[in-house]
Amino acid sequence: MIRGIRPLLRGSTYAGVLFAYCGALASLPLLPFALLPAVAWRSAPEGVRIVLVLLVWAALVGVVGLARTTRRVLIVSARRLLRVPLPDPVAGRRPASPPGTGPAPAAPVPAVPSGADRWRTPLWLLLHVALGWTGALVSGVLVLMGLVMPGGWLGAEARVSLFGWSVRVTDGWSWAVALGCVLLAAAVCVLVTGTLRWSAPRLLGPSSAERLALAAERELLLAERNRLAHELHDSIGHTLTAATIQAAVAGEVLSADPVAARAALRSIEESARAALEDLDYVLGVLREEEAGAAPTRTLADLPELLDRLRHAGAVVEPELAGELAQVQGTLSRAAYRILQEGLTNALRHGTGGPIEVRVTAASDRLELSVVNRTGARTGTGTGAFPTSGHGLPGLAERVRLLHGEIEAGPDGPQHWRLAVRLPVRLSA
CATH class of the missing domain: 3.30.565.10 (Histidine kinase-like ATPase, C-terminal domain)
Known part of the structure; x- marks a missing residue:
């Protein structure tokens, strides 16, 4: 039981959630550009337009992830907020050989990433943004439910609806449901942080060429x-x-x-x-x-x-x-x-x-x-x-x-x- 709630007591868990939320907020400036195709194609069904916006938005986020500066910023941020030991990107630089100290060593292997390695950072950035938005929406809704349910603070009947199925929450169960919502929100935070911490070394870590x-x-x-x-x-x-x-x-x-x-x-x-x-x-x-x-x-x-x-x-x-x-x-x-x-x-x-x-x-x-x-x-x-x-x-x-x-x-x-x-x- 204690081991199960230990991640909820760590500050790094919530620092990781903050990191995920920052990724979601950083993607907002790209949203107006993602809306342009949907605005131009007004005759399309609403569902198609929503999917088109999401696809264009994801493509723009992926393009931003191709920049080397983006990767450096992500590595530094993940290292500080997620507490993941990530080395700095290697550019295949060669230490200067002091004059007079002997023959110059052979040039190092340049850190030229392969085609698959180039897409690791955009993939991680997409995962980062998706987890940020998912975590923010789900945990926000759960926390709001936990706040408004107890005691009928809003003067209305408490009812939980999901996929067409609804149930009325009586006063005797409102506090229990509120506590459950808060715990679920905390579990979402742990899941988001854990997923980012697990994927960061695999997608932001050094590639084979960099190693x-x-x-x-x-x-x-x-x-x-x-x-x-x-x-x-x-x-x-x-x-x-x-x-x-x-x-x-x-x-x-x-x-x-x-x-x-x-x-x-x-x-x-x-x-x-x-x-x-x-x-x-x-x-x-x-x-x-x-x-x-x-x-x-x-x-x-x-x-x-x-x-x-x-x-x-x-x-x-x-x-x-x-x-x-x-x-x-x-x-x-x-x-x-x-x-x-x-x-x-x-x-x-x-x-x-x-x-x-x-x-x-x-x-x-x-x-x-x-x-x-x-x-x-x-x-x-x-x-x-x-x-x-x-x-x-x-x-x-x-x-x-x-x-x-x-x-x-x-x-x-x-x-x-x-x-x-x-x-x-x-x-x-």
Whole structure:
């Protein structure tokens, strides 16, 4: 019994009824246009003219439902008044790919509804208007009957007539019939709200095309977040590793060689400033703010990167071959990040021996290689660093997106080698 009347005690039930009534009222401005054919066809029987008006009125309501703005308004209204979790319509938009963060993802599937999907909103709007008018008329009549029956307030005999059958309501039953009318009116309200709440996800919810577009948009957003995570890992991870080693070197030579200590401190300052630029940009994108231009690091910045490593006390032996200037755009930025990650790993896990860096640019490929000594770390301030374990998987994913090849592993008993081969494309 209590469960049966529980919907009558919920405010959302009557908010849904209000929503249905608003749909009925919103269709009134279309009624004069629906009357025009009946006015023009005066010779038709009255019943035919009434049916014609209703059909034209329904057609006009359906045409209004085809507008995208109508669907957006209906979704927002149903979400607030019916308390139905409806997502916003998806237009197949593509998140902007920040410059300098890697290859652009594939374009999402556009949210182009099929023929059947286009008629879901007009169908729901017609149901909305029909339920609104039905609920308003039936519940209004029942409530009016409940008000006028008790005690013969209008000074007339109370009689209920339906389909040619009528019955006189005596004074002893008038209150019971009045209560029944009120309960029936409340039941109509529950039925109207329940029908609208049940049909809203099915007719206003995302279509199959929109679900595909929504999934593609989520995939693009996730891919962009992953690229930003790579940026943070490559930039901040390298900077912290190099700065830690440089600080240790500066602390040990501060008294014996103040010039070298100052050079190490300047290198720490430059590295930290560059990392802060990267961090500010990434945080701006994550907060959906208007971030400035992305700091781009390319192969042209490789000498500066090698200099920072030398200031940290590392011995770097670069070997550059080919026309590096022909490597541009996404490929150049990715190559810089790959070398940066390889050099960072060499600083973290190497033994302080020479780090061999090879970059070979050919007409059809770009080859990158970083080789360092491995084993128990010795030396000043270069103890083992804790790692997250995301470096090599992140490199492998970046290389895979560029359709390249990667090899990482021991190269003999005392060396570790990272080798990457990337195809060179004219559109890079």
